[in-house]
Amino acid sequence: MDIVILGTGNVATHYAKAFQSLGHHITQVYSRTSANADALAEVVFAESIHNLSQISDSADLYIIAVSDQAIKPVIDQLPNQLQGIVVHTSGATPLTILNRFEKSGVIYPPQSLSKNIETDLSAIPFAVEGNTHEVEQMLLQIAQQLSHKSFRCNSQQRITLHIAAVFVNNFSNALxxxxxxxxxxxxxxxxxxxxxxxxxxxxxxxQEPGEVQTGPAIRNDMQTIHAHLQFLSQEKHLAQIYQNLTALIIKTR
Structure with a gap:
């Protein structure tokens, strides 16, 4: 399969390397920054492009792996006559953003990926959506080459999955x-x-998180909670976070 990778960030790098290792041909790598395109293209033996007017129209799959805010600007510059399936990899962007393409879809990885850290993609449940049943089946087969855990997932389910991932990954990491x-x-x-x-x-x-919840909030230990809030009194933003999370735990216990 001939694949064009649009983007050179964390997700784009993992997809490019993974598909190349599976025997697919990464024909082109695109980035607005030529040095970034050159670097990833060299790794996967692809042509480097930094202008979308240079894109091949005969690839089997076009993977748009850029930040959410950059997806539409990339789409707007793509030619209409692309023969392959055009997909994005976003958790929060609906499939309808790709409506002008005859064959389109999504392959979303609910995982925190870093380009310089090796990740076992076979452990990731890739969420797949296609604009037709036939396209979706093709994309599911492609995604299952990366991971047998890949599954069908509509746009509403996907944004739910993305929000859940933000709670368990981004928010917990900040804490x-x-x-x-x-x-x-x-x-x-x-x-x-x-x-x-x-x-x-x-x-x-x-186990379910609620089943193993511990700490002063689940015990309604107001003496300890007040002591913690007193300690945090000089950092009002942290005290507010503490109060909000404590109220959440108390509400759900």
Whole structure:
């Protein structure tokens, strides 16, 4: 299969390398920044392009793997006569943004990917959508080459999955940083908190999070909660986060 990769970021890099390793031909890599296009194209033995007027119209698959706000500007510059399937990789962007193409779809990875960190894509459940049943079946077969966990997922389900991923990944990661900063401020080693991070993550691999919730909020331990809020009183933004999350836990216990 001939594949054009549009983008050179985290997702684009993983897709390009993965499909190339599966024996597919990455024909072109596009980026507005020629150095970025050159770097990824060299890795996957592709032609580097930095102007969409140079794009081939005969590839089997066009993968738009750019930031959400850049998807439409890229689409607007693509020619109408592309023969292959045009897909994006966004969790929050509906399939309808690709309506002007005869064959279109989505292959979305609900995973935090970094281009310089190796990731086992076979463990990722890729969410697949196509504008027709035939296209969707083709994309599902393609995605299942990356991971047998790939599955059909409409746009409403996909944005739900994306929001869930933001809660468990982006938000939790931001809270990890809050914890690290608090420890550093009191000259405590951040290694002290890593075991509980691992334990929490391990528990939810086998149980519902609500079933294993611990801490002062679930116990309605107002004395401890007030002591924590007093400690955070000079950092009102952190106190507000603490109060909001405490209220959430109390509401759902």
């Amino acid at each position: 990890y940083q809050v914890a690290f900063d608090l420890l550093k401020r009191e000259n405590l080693d951040i290694e002290l908190i890593r075991p509980i991070i691992r334990e929490t993550a391990n528990k939810v691999q086998h």
